[in-house]
Amino acid sequence: MSNQNKRYNKRPRNMMSSEKANDFKGTLKTLISYLSVYKVRIAFVIVFAIGSTVFSIVGPKILGNATTEIFNGLVSKISGGKGIDFNKIGQILTMLIGLYIVSALFSYVQSFIMTDISQKFTYNLRKSLSEKIDKMPVGYFETQTHGEVLSRITNDVDTLSQSLNQSLIQIITSFCSIIGSLVMMLSISWQMTLVAVLILPFSMAIISFVIKRSQGYFKQQQSHLGHVNGQVEEVYGGQNIVKVFNGEDEAINSFSKENEQLYQSAWKSQFFSGIMQPIMSFVGNIGYVGVSILGGYLAIKGTITVGNIQSFIQYTRSFTMPIGQIAQVSNMLQSAVASAERIFEFLSEKEEVQTVPNPVSINGLKGNVEFKNVNFGYTPDRTIINNFNANIKDGQTIAIVGPTGAGKTTIVKLLMRFYDVNNGAILVDGHNIKDFNRRDLRKMFGMVLQDTWLFNGTIMDNIRYGRLDATDEEVIAAAKAAYVHHFIQTLPEGYNMVLNEESTNISQGQKQLLTIARAILANPEILILDEATSSVDTRTELRIQKAMQNLMKGRTTFAIAHRLSTIRDADLILVMNNGDIVEQGTHEQLLKANGFYTSIYNSQFESAEVI
Known part of the structure; x- marks a missing residue:
């Protein structure tokens, strides 16, 4: 879904609970199944690691x-023998260097x-996450913070990649x-x-203790x-809002609280991870002492050579160090599994669900829309749309107030299937x-919203987003129809000017004009307008309304209106x-009925007179 629709995603979002599924084995099994694609190369890794x-x-x-x-040789020299055989030593060392x-x-x-x-695993995983985002329903992103989702795509994937x-x-080694x-x-x-x-036994007991204590902290981290x-x-x-309302202290306090929780879980997990090596080294050193004492005794008895004692001590280190490394890796593995x-x-x-069996084709459809006994609620216990009925003919302009x-x-969310109705049906040209x-x-x-959305890119690309296969000439024609062409020409690089991420290098009104040009280029059968001219000055508003009238001809248009003066001609x-729906009709009909519409219409003008 395009971020252009973010105005329709304003229900409160709650932070994810810090409690996660405690399924270490299940997650590890899933991770192994993902890695099975690379089993041949992993087999080579194992072979070369063993070698x-x-x-x-x-x-x-x-x-x-x-x-x-x-x-x-030294003993032989002392007793009058040949002494050290440097040729043989040279051969041994040459063989050693080769190995x-x-x-x-x-x-x-x-x-x-x-x-x-x-x-490659990281690349494919991020690709899967990106594709997953495009398949997720709007409701998911209305209950999650953007940072929480981004953290899974960035931090968790990076942690998993590095640990893996x-x-x-x-x-293996x-x-x-x-x-x-x-x-x-x-x-x-x-x-x-x-x-x-x-x-x-001591080493395994230490490893088991540390893993049990640290696993929860890694997940919390x-x-x-x-x-x-x-x-x-x-x-x-929302930095501007924070500053306007002097919310810096609140923002700092909120961050400090979250950061403190991160600190507490992070230092505990890293502490347990860090103490592993010193403890294992201590246990290993005790083993060296025992081996050295016994080796000296056996050498005195003549059952072992001095060189073998040296080799054995090195093998003892090679034997104990990997145990500590495995313990260290176990902490990394926990972090990886927590991220996975x-x-x-x-x-x-x-x-x-993106596709249906034998889908209806949109070719030739005109834009008739019918709501039949529609009921809907975001949660089962709270219905907010009750038995909604309306029949809209193609080409009509429908104002919703x-x-x-x-x-x-x-x-509008239901019409575009951001959500599905609980009961009833919505029909387009007679098709559900x-x-x-x-x-x-x-x-x-096509949508033109009060809250504009433009991405980091050229003005040409932002307008072309409405129809990606449009030519430059068609983009320029849409800009002219939206009365934005002259403004674009005054910019340093014209249509090739790059908008920054927040589009702060142009005004709010200019952003609105560009989104209108984008909708004109899309040339849709049904338009959705959400107070599309509220962010521009009066002179520009009149010009845009004229362009909108041309755009709306022959198209079904749903206009969500807050200023009732803008929908008199609906x-x-x-x-x-x-x-x-408590009332429906034309502007004149509703005023004559002297009902709910009349009361809210008059209240707006009474407020204006007071001001």
């Missing part, structure tokens, strides 16, 4: 042989492949290191291996981050609007109050 780890693991054993050779080079090459290849996987890239490789080191340690001494393995983004986006977008949970939650939201909350804007594909149905409509005026 890199294996070649690096063999290194300490070979280095231990060099140490043993040096030790034996480390091959290990580094394998590591480079697996990192390259994994980076490619994570970035780092954690998958780390898990860590497990390979643990298994490989264990095998090499057993090949040296089963007694020393037993001492080293005794530290595992991602949730509160979305809330902070929403608050910042909201205040930034929020992303998949969004992707699993109910979509707006009434006090605030009467249901005027809701009628539910029998059209939504995209086809909305091609019949073919039919529907007077609404509390969701019902």
Whole structure:
């Protein structure tokens, strides 16, 4: 849905609750299914990671042989022998260097492949999120802050991408290191291996404790981050209002509250993540002490060489360090799963049904509209449109008037299927609007709203948004019909002038003129006007009304009017109050009836006289 319709999205929006679904295994399973597309490349990553780890693991054993050779050479020298055999040591070191080079090459290849996987996964995930947004019903965005949605597309996807890239490789290499080191340690001494393995229960207990305590904090961190983004986006977008009403302190206090919640959850999650490595290092050092004592005893007995003791100590480090790394990765994985949970939650939201079997074609339709016993409420317990009936012929101009909350804007939302009626039906040329594909149905409509929407781009592109295949000549013709061509020509770059994100480099009235030109270019069968001239001066308003009269000829037009002086010439005026049509007729007919319409019409002019 175009943001042009944002005026129709003004129901209160509530922040998302900080409580999330606690389905770690289910989310992880879903994440794995998403990654299954890359299973061949992931298999290569695993192979190269294993190869890199294996070649690096063999290194300490070979280095231990060099140490043993040096030790034996020194002993031989002391006893009058040949001494150190440098040729043999050179061969050993050459082999060692070769192994480390091959290990580094394998590591480079697996990192390259994994980076490619994570970035393509991120690209496809963002693409899915973008496509999902276009399929979501309007009601979803009326109950979520913009920052909350954006946080899922930016922060959560980035967190997932970074964690995936780092954690998958780390898990593979860590497990390979643990298994490989264990095998090499057993090949040296089963007694020393037993001492080293005794530290595992302590390590696993620490990991289990930290994971349980930190998992909830990681989820809260991602949730509160979305809330902070929403608050910042909201205040930034309404900065002028904040300053006009001296709301800076309130905005700062609101941000401080959200930021404090983010801080509390973030420091707790990061604290548990940070203490993992020091604790694991402490446990590992205890293991080194035990191994060194036992190794010295075995060396004295002559059952193990000095070089093997050195190799074993290195393998002990290679055995304990991956355990700490796995613990560290587990925290990263929790953060990734917390982000993935929020992303998949969004992707699993109910979509707006875009197509129907055997849809009605819009070709040849004229724009007759009929409301038959329409009932609607945003919530089941509160109906705001009650038994609404109206029959509009093509080419007629229908004004919808009434006090605030009467249901005027809701009628337009139902007509364009932003929402579906609870009961009754809306017909276009005798066809139920539910029998059209939504995209086809909305091609019949053009909208000019009181709240304008223009995007960051050239004036030419903003007008062409009404019909993307329009030529430059057609865009210029629409601008002339909207009496905006002369203004555009006075700009430094004319139609190629770029509007900024908030379109603050042109006036509100000029923005309104551009949106009118866009509607003229769209050339729709049905027009929806929501006080489209309220933001321009009186002289410009008269010119726009003249252009609008030409545009409205032969087209069904729904005009939501607040100033009743602007709809005197309407073919039919529907007077609404509390969701019902209480009166209908022409301006003169309604005044003669001296009813509800007359009272609100007179009240406007009485207010003007008082002013």
